[in-house]
Structure formats: C-alpha cells, structure tokens
Amino acid sequence: MDRTLVWIAVATGFGYVLACAQEPADALEAARSSLGMLAQSLPWIVVSMFLAGLVSQWLEPELVARWLGREAGIAGIVFGAVLGMLGTGSRFAVYPLAVSLLAADASPGAVVAFTTSWQLTSLARLPAEFPFFGVPFALVRFAISLVISVAGGLLFEWLWSVWSHFR
Structure with missing residues (x-):
C-alpha cells in the first residue's frame, strides 16, 4: 500500500476522532456526507x-513516445496540452488516462500539460463562456490558459529531470 495513502488515512481518522470528541453530530454528518x-x-x-485499462492496451508505446515522449520535446508538450483541451470527461476518467x-x-511534461490543459x-465549454464574459x-x-498549460509542462519536465538525478 502507498505510504502517502496510509498517512492521509491516519490523518483523516484522527480528524474524525477529534470531530467526534468535540461534536459527535458533526462527525456523523461528515461520515454520511462522505458515504454519499x-x-x-x-x-x-x-x-x-x-x-483506462482498455485504453492502455490500445495505446502503442512507440506512437505515444513519438508524439508525447521526451524525444518529441516541446512539440510533445504542446500536443499534450492540445489533447487536454479536447477532453470533456470527469477527473475519474482523465487521471487514469x-x-x-x-x-x-x-x-512527464506532456502529461502535466495534458492534465493542466484539461x-x-x-x-x-468555451462557447458557454461567451454569453457571460463576451x-x-x-x-x-x-x-x-493554454500557454500556462504548455509552460507548466515545460517547467515540470525540467524540474522532474533535475529531481530524478537526486533520487
């Protein structure tokens, strides 16, 4: 099991214990809300x-590496951002993808650009903004927002490569 998940679970459990000690009704309502x-x-x-499992079987690593891999460079990060702006699914679909x-x-930079752009x-959603914002x-x-997605992907790619050298 992931240690981060264990720590979050412990902190959440501790939070419920504190909430129960202070106001049991609030803790019960929080639990009901969480279950909902x-x-x-x-x-x-x-x-x-x-x-995501099905898509992972369809994705050809050579094709993904060519379009979104490190060898694709900045173009791969831009392509990741463009793919993200086409997405309309929920986070439960996008993150596994x-x-x-x-x-x-x-x-990693292309994936960050993809998720950030999404x-x-x-x-x-863009046409829905027109009547409100013009x-x-x-x-x-x-x-x-698209530029921020690309910049974030580039920055992440650089930071990830620096950090990877220290691991």
Whole structure:
C-alpha cells in the first residue's frame, strides 16, 4: 500500500476522532456526507479504471513516445496540452488516462500539460463562456490558459529531470 495513502488515512481518522470528541453530530454528518460522495463517485471510478485499462492496451508505446515522449520535446508538450483541451470527461476518467499515457512512455511534461490543459481549457465549454464574459475575454482567457498549460509542462519536465538525478 502507498505510504502517502496510509498517512492521509491516519490523518483523516484522527480528524474524525477529534470531530467526534468535540461534536459527535458533526462527525456523523461528515461520515454520511462522505458515504454519499463515495456512492456518487464509485460507479465513475470503476468504469474509468476499466476504460483506462482498455485504453492502455490500445495505446502503442512507440506512437505515444513519438508524439508525447521526451524525444518529441516541446512539440510533445504542446500536443499534450492540445489533447487536454479536447477532453470533456470527469477527473475519474482523465487521471487514469494520464497514467496510461505515462505508462506508454509519454514524457512527464506532456502529461502535466495534458492534465493542466484539461482543467483550465475546454473547447466544449468555451462557447458557454461567451454569453457571460463576451467573446474577446473568453478567447484571451482560453489562450492564456493554454500557454500556462504548455509552460507548466515545460517547467515540470525540467524540474522532474533535475529531481530524478537526486533520487
């Protein structure tokens, strides 16, 4: 089991013990709320894991490495950001897909650009912004978000390579 998960579980358990000691009704309500969120997200998590497993079988590592790998350089990071802006799925689908890309030899920077772009940009959501913000504002926000995704991927790629030398 992942040590980080164990520490988060211990901290959460400790938080519930403290909450129960201070206000048992609040702790019970928090537990009910958590179970409700689990019931709502569990089907998404299960289906997404199966989808990620299927996608990982379809991804050809050579193709992923060519388009998103370290050898692709900046173009791979830009391509990762472009793929992210096309995404419309939930985080339960996107994160397993991102892990599948990593397993298929995508560079860490391209995967960071992919997930960051997915969070900040979306071609499908862009038209919904127009009536609220206006077309110029929405387009500039979208463009800046895409640039941030690429810059984040480049920065992560550099930091990851530096950090990897010290491990």
